[in-house]
Amino acid sequence: MLDEQARAFFESACGLVIGLADAERRPYAQRGWGARVVDGRLRLVVPGDDPYLAELATPGAAIAVTGADVRTLRGLQAKGHVIALGPAAPADHAHMLRHCDELFDTIVELDGIPRQLVERMRPATYAVCEIEVESLFDQTPGPGAGRPTAEQQA
Amino acid sequence: MSPQSFSLDDLSRCFEGSIPAALSTCSADGTPNVSYLSRARRVDDERIALSNQFMSKTARNLAENPHASLLLMDVISHDEFRLQLVYERTERRGKVFDQLRDDVDVLAALTGMQGVFRLRTADVFRVAQIEQVPPHPDFAATAQVGLPQAIASSALAALSARLTRCTDLDTLVEAVVDGIDQSLGHHHVSLMLLDEAGERLYTIASRGYPQQGVGSEIALGDGMVGMAAAQCTPMRVGSLRQASKYARTVRRSFEEHGEGPEREIPPPGLPDADSRMVIPAMALGQLVGVMVLEDARPLAFDEQSEAMLSIVAALVGTTIEAIRSEERLDAIDQPVATGPASGASRVAADARVRFYAVDGSVFVDGAYLIKGVAGRLLWLLLNAHARGQSDFTNKELRLDPSLQLPGYRDNFESRLILLKRRLDERELPMRIETTGRGRFRLEVDAVVRLEQGDATSDGSG
Numbered sequence: 001m002l003d004e005q006a007r008a009f010f011e012s013a014c015g016l017v018i019g020l021a022d023a024e025r026r027p028y029a030q031r032g033w034g035a036r037v038v039d040g041r042l043r044l045v046v047p048g049d050d051p052y053l054a055e056l057a058t059p060g061a062a063i064a065v066t067g068a069d070v071r072t073l074r075g076l077q078a079k080g081h082v083i084a085l086g087p088a089a090p091a092d093h094a095h096m097l098r099h100c101d102e103l104f105d106t107i108v109e110l111d112g113i114p115r116q117l118v119e120r121m122r123p124a125t126y127a128v129c130e131i132e133v134e135s136l137f138d139q140t141p142g143p144g145a146g147r148p149t150a151e152q153q154a
Numbered sequence: 155m156s157p158q159s160f161s162l163d164d165l166s167r168c169f170e171g172s173i174p175a176a177l178s179t180c181s182a183d184g185t186p187n188v189s190y191l192s193r194a195r196r197v198d199d200e201r202i203a204l205s206n207q208f209m210s211k212t213a214r215n216l217a218e219n220p221h222a223s224l225l226l227m228d229v230i231s232h233d234e235f236r237l238q239l240v241y242e243r244t245e246r247r248g249k250v251f252d253q254l255r256d257d258v259d260v261l262a263a264l265t266g267m268q269g270v271f272r273l274r275t276a277d278v279f280r281v282a283q284i285e286q287v288p289p290h291p292d293f294a295a296t297a298q299v300g301l302p303q304a305i306a307s308s309a310l311a312a313l314s315a316r317l318t319r320c321t322d323l324d325t326l327v328e329a330v331v332d333g334i335d336q337s338l339g340h341h342h343v344s345l346m347l348l349d350e351a352g353e354r355l356y357t358i359a360s361r362g363y364p365q366q367g368v369g370s371e372i373a374l375g376d377g378m379v380g381m382a383a384a385q386c387t388p389m390r391v392g393s394l395r396q397a398s399k400y401a402r403t404v405r406r407s408f409e410e411h412g413e414g415p416e417r418e419i420p421p422p423g424l425p426d427a428d429s430r431m432v433i434p435a436m437a438l439g440q441l442v443g444v445m446v447l448e449d450a451r452p453l454a455f456d457e458q459s460e461a462m463l464s465i466v467a468a469l470v471g472t473t474i475e476a477i478r479s480e481e482r483l484d485a486i487d488q489p490v491a492t493g494p495a496s497g498a499s500r501v502a503a504d505a506r507v508r509f510y511a512v513d514g515s516v517f518v519d520g521a522y523l524i525k526g527v528a529g530r531l532l533w534l535l536l537n538a539h540a541r542g543q544s545d546f547t548n549k550e551l552r553l554d555p556s557l558q559l560p561g562y563r564d565n566f567e568s569r570l571i572l573l574k575r576r577l578d579e580r581e582l583p584m585r586i587e588t589t590g591r592g593r594f595r596l597e598v599d600a601v602v603r604l605e606q607g608d609a610t611s612d613g614s615g
Contacts, residue, residue: 019178
């Protein structure tokens with residue numbers, strides 16, 4: 001499902017937000033802090049100190065991940081289901097550090113926000129949510145927002 | 155989830171900024187959706203409204219399932235809050251819709267997308283729960299950085315008193331920008347007036363910028379300044395860098411290709427402005443001009459400063475109209491008096507003045523100076539000066555058909571002050587000196603060569 005373009009996008013230093021829902025279909029938004037594609041699945045770094053996220057991100061749970069390029073505002077949304085939530089591997093940790101550094105550098109450069117304030121967003125602890133992606137949607141603000149990507153339509 | 159410990163009062167700065175919020179909804183079959191939205195507004199103590207421009211999937215989900223989760227960020231502290239929401243209704247008119255529409259219009263104006271990027275609906279939600287997303291413990295908040303400074307009522311009173319003592323337009327416009335700088339503590343301000351046709355704004359005075367930009371113009375409805383003027387509504391943006399990210403990229407691209415208008419004076423502006431507020435000045439229900447304030451800090455202007463500056467703008471608008479009315483009456487009463495050209499004792503250099511009748515534009519030694527009524531006025535004055543006249547009255551000039559002034563609202567004094575300030579700004583060897591009420595002298599310290607089209611004439615100062 002994740003082609004090279006989508007893989008490159010989600011592995012870049014984009015802003016990531018995930019959406020989950022409970023049994024009553026009440027959604028829950030949380031940030032993600034870097035993603036890698038391994039064996040066709042998305043390995044998304046999430047805060048490790050969010051018990052409610054851990055409660056929702058059970059195997060099989062539906063999940064959405066939207067990434068936004070902070071320079072161009074181009075956006076892409078992946079929808080699928082959770083394979084597992086677990087501890088991060090060293091490669092996930094290293095990717096998360098690179099992701100945060102690059103993302104925060106860009107925010108400081110573009111928006112003039114003091115680094116200390118941006119650093120407040122960095123997760124103190126982290127886990128990894130493994131996701132099987134089933135569909136992709138263009139999420140760039142504009143009339144095409146929400147449409148399936150061209151690759152998916154083809 | 156942690157129990158509610160925040161109210162919407164605690165989140166006031168989240169509704170001022172332009173950091174995109176992230177909204178998660180969920181369809182009837184339990185599939186979540188995450189999209190970004192441009193603006194959130196507080197409706198009352200329990201409700202917020204979210205802008206809906208493009209969120210068709212979000213709208214479908216909310217029709218099936220009213221629950222939503224929103225991540226919202228404080229633009230100063232970068233504290234992030236998660237709001238659990240319950241959708242109540244969609245508004246397409248009314249106060250809440252109008253507020254959000256204005257917010258979205260300002261964002262659209264920054265990117266030249268007026269009429270394209272516009273609010274469809276305002277979705278109103280009840281806030282069920284607010285919690286703070288825990289920040290990293292090693293980085294303390296510096297929440298006091300950049301908070302708007304409160305304007306003391308005594309400072310406002312002092313400025314008001316100063317403005318009411320002004321008896322002519324030149325003194326008034328200087329008092330406005332100086333007073334806002336010195337008395338109110340906003341150090342980057344420009345005053346723009348509406349032109350005779352009611353179609354464009356032109357800068358008549360500014361303070362706190364490397365270039366004064368006197369004579370620079372903005373069309374009504376164009377960009378944030380033009381839009382505030384066209385709608386006669388104050389507008390402010392608290393995180394301009396975020397909001398205008400896309401606009402700056404487009405502009406930079408134009409500049410890299412060497413394109414763009416060449417014969418325009420750039421409006422004064424801070425290159426690193428993060429806050430901007432535009433306050434229309436009105437009189438008798440009519441737009442007179444706008445005050446534009448900028449600040450490098452985010453959220454430098456709040457509701458209090460908007461209210462205070464609106465009082466100043468109202469005073470400025472009515473005072474300008476009062477001065478104009480009085481000068482029009484003076485013009486009827488005063489006899490026309492002219493004087494010979496002043497001597498050429500201080501002649502220091504040559505100046506080549508070229509005039510284009512098509513738009514009244516004037517170039518001095520090849521550099522653009524001014525256009526329109528002010529340009530035609532300078533051309534008229536220099537030709538009269540070449541014939542030996544240096545003293546003028548507003549009355550005689552106002553009646554000159556070559557200025558192409560409209561009969562009902564000529565704004566002659568504004569154009570004269572604009573010309574005077576533009577000559578001073580450029581430090582040209584010609585200047586306008588006030589010699590009495592409705593009277594002035596053209597001082598020329600150069601041998602002036604006047605050129606128009608193929609015709610050329612010599613005049614000496």
